Amino acid sequence: GIQVEQSPPDLILQEGANSTLRCNFSDSVNNLQWFHQNPWGQLINLFYIPSGTKQNGRLSATTVATERYSLLYISSSQTTDSGVYFCAVNSGGYQKVTFGIGTKLQVIP
Amino acid sequence: NAGVMQNPRHLVRRRGQEARLRCSPMKGHSHVYWYRQLPEEGLKFMVYLQKENIIDESGMPKERFSAEFPKEGPSILRIQQVVRGDSAAYFCASSPPGEGYGYTFGSGTRLTVV
Numbered sequence: 001g002i003q004v005e006q007s008p009p010d011l012i013l014q015e016g017a018n019s020t021l022r023c024n025f026s027d028s029v030n031n032l033q034w035f036h037q038n039p040w041g042q043l044i045n046l047f048y049i050p051s052g053t054k055q056n057g058r059l060s061a062t063t064v065a066t067e068r069y070s071l072l073y074i075s076s077s078q079t080t081d082s083g084v085y086f087c088a089v090n091s092g093g094y095q096k097v098t099f100g101i102g103t104k105l106q107v108i109p
Numbered sequence: 110n111a112g113v114m115q116n117p118r119h120l121v122r123r124r125g126q127e128a129r130l131r132c133s134p135m136k137g138h139s140h141v142y143w144y145r146q147l148p149e150e151g152l153k154f155m156v157y158l159q160k161e162n163i164i165d166e167s168g169m170p171k172e173r174f175s176a177e178f179p180k181e182g183p184s185i186l187r188i189q190q191v192v193r194g195d196s197a198a199y200f201c202a203s204s205p206p207g208e209g210y211g212y213t214f215g216s217g218t219r220l221t222v223v
Contacts (some may be wrong), residue, residue, distance in 0.1 A: 101146075
């Protein structure tokens, strides 16, 4: 099956700093999603982005499908950004997705 | 429009008992997916269902685990004769029919087997 690698595995930021999270995948994909799992365990869909660039407030994401990677940008980080960020991809004929192991982000005041 | 509803939020079972986890998808969503998350790990696919049909159960253990999504009512993930290794967070997600849509996750059920 498709392999999904995320980097870095762990990241500590000072509040206000910017960061880039990366997701590499081993095969062409039909869709790609970024999720944030907060410290209480809730999973929030941040972006559905099989290709191109999207922005939502301080977050933006870019997927370059031909080169098999996606980037999640967090600007002016806040403590509420802490948690685990997952990249999830689908390469089949339906919407079953495979998750990466995540990037654990801690934003300190 | 309520989101994906999972219950219970927390479930404690003794070894050998049965666990039933429920998931009501968002209104208009006909695809349901179950994932399991072990502590400090990512989410592992278990099963994908549509109404009255199991589409892909390649991630389900062969024994003790079953899932259904009846014509009426929520999707149910059933674990029979639970063991300590079943302790995990079980997440349900739903999506509309067709391609081009992302998942919406429920809040999960945290199963603890004692």
